[in-house]
Amino acid sequence: MSEEKDTPRRGPSGGYYIECFLREVITNIRHNPMMSVASVSTVMVLALILGFFVIIVVNLDALATELTGEMQIKVYMDSNFNPEQVNTFKSQAYEIGHVVKVNFVPKDEAFRRLRQRLNAKLDLNDLDGNPLPDSFEVPVDDPNFLEPVAQKIAQLANVATVDYGREEAYKLMKLNHVIRLVGFVILVMLFASTLLIISNTIRLTVFARRKEIDIMQLVGAADWFIRWPFILEGVTQGMIGSALAATLIDISYRIVVPQLHKSISFLPIMAPAQIMPFLNIGLVFLGCAVGALGSLISINRHLKA
Amino acid sequence: MVEPIIELQNVNLIYPNGTRALKNIDLSVTPGEFVFLVGHTGSGKSSLMKLIYRENDPTLGLVIVEGNEVSEMKRSQIPYLRRRIGVIFQDFRLLGHKTVFENVAYALQVTGASRSVIPRKVNKALTLVNLREKADRLPSQLSGGEQQRAAIARALINDPVILLADEPTGNLDPDSSWDIMQILSKVNARGTTILVATHNQQMVDIMQKRVIVMDHGEIIKDVQNGMYFSNDNHPHNNEEA
Numbered sequence: 347m348s349e350e351k352d353t354p355r356r357g358p359s360g361g362y363y364i365e366c367f368l369r370e371v372i373t374n375i376r377h378n379p380m381m382s383v384a385s386v387s388t389v390m391v392l393a394l395i396l397g398f399f400v401i402i403v404v405n406l407d408a409l410a411t412e413l414t415g416e417m418q419i420k421v422y423m424d425s426n427f428n429p430e431q432v433n434t435f436k437s438q439a440y441e442i443g444h445v446v447k448v449n450f451v452p453k454d455e456a457f458r459r460l461r462q463r464l465n466a467k468l469d470l471n472d473l474d475g476n477p478l479p480d481s482f483e484v485p486v487d488d489p490n491f492l493e494p495v496a497q498k499i500a501q502l503a504n505v506a507t508v509d510y511g512r513e514e515a516y517k518l519m520k521l522n523h524v525i526r527l528v529g530f531v532i533l534v535m536l537f538a539s540t541l542l543i544i545s546n547t548i549r550l551t552v553f554a555r556r557k558e559i560d561i562m563q564l565v566g567a568a569d570w571f572i573r574w575p576f577i578l579e580g581v582t583q584g585m586i587g588s589a590l591a592a593t594l595i596d597i598s599y600r601i602v603v604p605q606l607h608k609s610i611s612f613l614p615i616m617a618p619a620q621i622m623p624f625l626n627i628g629l630v631f632l633g634c635a636v637g638a639l640g641s642l643i644s645i646n647r648h649l650k651a
Numbered sequence: 652m653v654e655p656i657i658e659l660q661n662v663n664l665i666y667p668n669g670t671r672a673l674k675n676i677d678l679s680v681t682p683g684e685f686v687f688l689v690g691h692t693g694s695g696k697s698s699l700m701k702l703i704y705r706e707n708d709p710t711l712g713l714v715i716v717e718g719n720e721v722s723e724m725k726r727s728q729i730p731y732l733r734r735r736i737g738v739i740f741q742d743f744r745l746l747g748h749k750t751v752f753e754n755v756a757y758a759l760q761v762t763g764a765s766r767s768v769i770p771r772k773v774n775k776a777l778t779l780v781n782l783r784e785k786a787d788r789l790p791s792q793l794s795g796g797e798q799q800r801a802a803i804a805r806a807l808i809n810d811p812v813i814l815l816a817d818e819p820t821g822n823l824d825p826d827s828s829w830d831i832m833q834i835l836s837k838v839n840a841r842g843t844t845i846l847v848a849t850h851n852q853q854m855v856d857i858m859q860k861r862v863i864v865m866d867h868g869e870i871i872k873d874v875q876n877g878m879y880f881s882n883d884n885h886p887h888n889n890e891e892a
């Protein structure tokens with residue numbers, strides 16, 4: 347059969363087909379408003395919960411990082427310390443165990459770093475001399491040993507003070523892990539049920555239009571031509587649901603963040619501009635994907651049957 | 652000898668429920684032929700047609716259309732087969748919410764035809780079946796005969812080489828049936844191969860075309876310029892092997 351030469355007519359005007367498909371989608375949604383509402387709202391719930399978890403996890407992450415510093419002990423030496431003792435200190439520190447590295451920070455270096463951090467905000471030239479002490483940075487291999495190691499280092503010669511991230515920070519990190527896990531499990535279940543609901547909605551549309559699909563197949567429509575309107579319908583529902591959720595999350599975050607800053611100003615809460623654009627795009631993308639997948643499942647089931 | 656356009660070799664069809672709908676069918680149709688398929692209800696006429704446009708696959712045997720084995724075709728090739736074969740049914744199968752014009756245009760759109768050729772082609776097909784003035788009506792605003800003519804226009808819109816008609820006049824009065832037959836003759840005269848399953852005895856007798864008689868899934872008679880034949884209406888026509 348000379349199918350190739352007899353069917354040179356393939357998609358010469360894409361815009362026209364999109365127009366046809368969109369018209370079909372609108373007709374379908376109008377014919378089946380309740381099911382469309384069900385799909386849209388489940389996607390919305392999925393996106394809302396996902397968004398909520400992402401915000402919590404991202405902020406707890408930031409908080410934990412802030413609180414722990416870099417999982418290292420800062421050791422400030424007193425004025426009796428002189429740079430010739432660096433190697434002695436290093437070997438003593440390594441003997442304690444769980445010490446990954448011992449990094450000497452001369453006071454000049456510390457001053458340079460400080461100046462860089464403050465940039466032009468403060469004129470350090472007003473100070474006479476360098477008030478900063480020599481110090482060491484001592485990263486450890488396990489946060490649980492921060493405290494015992496720090497206590498032992500504090501007893502070494504010429505150590506003025508030691509400073510390390512607080513234990514609470516690690517508890518927070520662990521909590522964050524648990525939240526992540528719980529969130530992941532909830533989201534997987536939600537994703538599955540959203541898929542189910544969308545594919546059932548689309549299945550109703552498929553069922554309502556089975557005669558039309560039969561005729562399309564009879565007159566030689568390719569599978570993809572038949573699938574498109576249904577997939578577009580699913581995507582539309584997913585997009586509307588997730589866009590609503592993203593808008594809601596965006597607005598509430600922008601309201602809540604300044605309030606939190608006012609009442610608990612020491613907490614490092616992410617600025618809306620830092621996460622919202624990514625979150626919004628991600629959520630809408632997910633909504634479209636779940637919509638497309640859900641409808642693909644049901645239309646494929648029909649076509650293969 | 653001309654290559655057959657439709658060929659069935661030792662075709663058997665057993666439905667999943669165990670019904671043996673076709674038994675050892677051998678059949679060859681040359682391009683441009685007009686063939687009637689007759690036989691009692693349940694004798695397998697529709698089942699045979701469904702194999703040709705690959706609505707079903709034979710349990711055993713070969714179905715060959717234009718030299719290609721139909722059951723060998725990949726799923727993605729079936730649409731191209733269907734564009735080479737027009738099909739019409741007793742119940743017309745028009746879409747109720749589309750006008751006559753839209754119903755016919757639909758079969759063009761699904762093949763990806765460009766928008767600019769659609770009106771011209773549709774109007775040509777509607778002219779052929781003498782339905783141009785009613786192009787904007789819905790199927791429900793047409794008589795049965797007119798609906799069947801619209802279905803024929805749709806079946807012909809992709810210029811098929813074969814037209815399968817499964818009891819096309821089953822729901823029609825004699826006048827409308829005759830209209831349909833005349834249209835089919837006209838289409839056949841342009842070179843399209845036509846296969847008509849029918850219970851309409853008078854029609855078959857008048858048309859004097861090839862007649863294939865089926866009974867319980869078998870071809871029991873295959874005659875040129877034949878007359879209607881059934882088991883209780885015994886043959887009085889010129890037999891050919």
Ligand SMILES: Nc1ncnc2c1ncn2[C@@H]1O[C@H](COP(=O)(O)OP(=O)(O)OP(=O)(O)O)[C@@H](O)[C@H]1O
Nearest residue numbers: 666667668670672691692693694695696697698699
């Ligand atoms: N989808 C199916 N599943 C199971 N059995 C079927 C199916 N379609 C048809 N049959 C059976 O196969 C046999 C042939 O049916 P078919 O429809 O081909 O007959 P027909 O000659 O077209 O009859 P009619 O003149 O009434 O249209 C019958 O016994 C019928 O009951």
Ligand SMILES: [Mg+2]
Nearest residue numbers: 696697698817
């Ligand atoms: Mg039949």
